[in-house]
Amino acid sequence: MNDVPSAIKLEARVLQAIESNEEGISESELAGRLELPQEELAGVLKSLKEHGAIEARTVGNSVTWYSLQLNVRKKVLIVEDDPNINNLVKFSLGSGYAIRQAHEGRDAMKQIREFRPDLIVLDIMLPGVDGLDICQTVKKDPELKNTIIIIVSATDAVKNRFKGLKYGADYYIKKPFEPKQLRSLTNIFLRKKGKRFDPLVDLPDEHRLSAEIERVVSAEDFEVTNLHVKNLDDYREEYGEEDAKAIVRLVSQLLQDKVSEWDSRRGFVGYLGEGEFVVAGGRNETSMVVNDIAREFDAVVNFIYQGKGIVDFGLESVFGGKAARRNLAIEHALVPLNKIRSKREEIIGQRSSGSAGAAGGRAGGSKEEPGAYTYEQLRELIGSSNMEVAITRGPEGEMRVKLAPKGKEKEDKDSGKAG
Known part of the structure; x- marks a missing residue:
């Protein structure tokens, strides 16, 4: 019994x-x-x-x-000059960690070397040593570089978020912060089973995206938007793999911040690799999200290039000139549902043909339904591989880069010739 x-x-x-x-x-x-x-x-x-x-x-x-792993007691250092916020962070993390607190930069560096925390919750504006300097120092030190750093700051998110991610921060949370979010991230960072967690690329993988796509193909009042970092390969070639990763992580952070404000019961986001994301939701829901992300990315691009010694960064570098290949931008476009359905049927047909061939052409074979898609197939379904780029100017002369499905005539095809 x-x-x-x-x-x-x-x-x-x-x-x-x-x-x-x-x-x-x-x-x-x-x-x-x-x-x-x-x-x-x-x-x-x-x-x-x-x-x-x-x-x-x-x-x-x-x-x-x-x-999560059980009975694991990790060490956390909270670096925040405001005593009330410092204590709020400590309260948010709960009692499952060995926690120390620092209120200024020099003491923080001393405790980091003595205490050897597994994770640091780090403010930027600190007396003594700046939080970004602490982040850079920790991530460059061979003995400390694996320390997880979550920046929690109210300072200019446009500029400092990119700097923090570039210097190796694992996540950036804007103040005022949600205690549950901080606790959840800390728990997953420090206690998740398996390989190290990376919240900026650990968006739904191909298995979870496949399940979402199967729901999409049967919907009518739904839309899927592809979002892609333009010229990422050129940027990688010019400045290296680590700098290119920082760009992808920045876009992912912007995307996750924006969708956290999103009131969509059916929406989802995913990362397809190579600087390419997908945002889906009810009809007319995704456009506001991706437009906001494009605007925020435009605002940070100047800081990115200023850090590379390129100060004169204007429209002329997009439409011509030797620096054109360096310009990063966000491309985005709706992926028509009929295109997704058509490509899905094509993939199913290819699988069915392959199965029939493997079976020696036996009669009675049924049409195979895809249980999951590979990343390559997902890019065919919802990626930018069959999109065309339209570069236009907005009402105030600002540059606008947008993807359009191949074969679709661009509405602004000749707009660049005007004037």
Whole structure:
């Protein structure tokens, strides 16, 4: 006779499903896989989280769950000059960590070398030594470089966010911050099972994106927008791989900040690699998100190039001249649902043909439904590989870069010839 209560059995079943997905599993996918009602699953997840076995991360409306190591006591250093905020951060992290506090830069550096924290929650504006200098010093030190750094700051996010990410910060949170977000990130950073967590690229992977795409193809009032960093390859060639990664991480941070404000029950975001993202939601929902991101990226581009000694960065460098290939910009465009459906059918057909060939042409083979797409197939479905670029000028003469589906006539085709 089995005396194990059914509630414990269910918790074990849910935990096993989460643990089997080292890179996280979405709540919707978990419900479908376990065939559990959403309300029942929510109760189990709440219980497991209260016991410290799992943690959730929310990006937009997508909730991803990760399994955590138990009985692990990591060290955290909080560097914040305001005593009240310093204590708020400590309270937010809870009692599961060995925590020390510093209120100025020089003391922070001393404690970093003595205490050897696993994670630093770091303000930027500090007496003594600036927070960005601390970040750069830690990440350049061979003995300290693996220390996780979360910057929490109210200073100019446009400029300092890029600097922080470039200097190696693992995440940037703007003040006023949400305590739950800080605690969730800290738990996943320090206790997640498997490989090291990177929140700026650990957006839904190909498995989770595949599940979302299957839902998209059956929707009518839905839209998918591709967002891509233009000239990233040129920038990488000019300044190196690490600087190019900082650009991708910046765009990812901007995207995640924006979708955290997004009131969409069905929306999702994902990273396709090579500086390419996808944003999806109800009709007319994604345009505001991507337009805001493009504007914020435009605002930070000058700081990026000033750091490279390029001060004169204007429209002429986009439309011609030797510096044209250096200019980074955000390209974005809606990916028509009929295009996604058509490409999906093409992929299914290719798989079916391959299966039929492998079976020696046996009759009676059924059409294979894709259980998952590779990143290459996702780029074919929702990527920029079959998009054309339209470069136009806005009402005040500002440059606008936008993608359009191949074969679609650009509305502003001749606008560059005017004047």
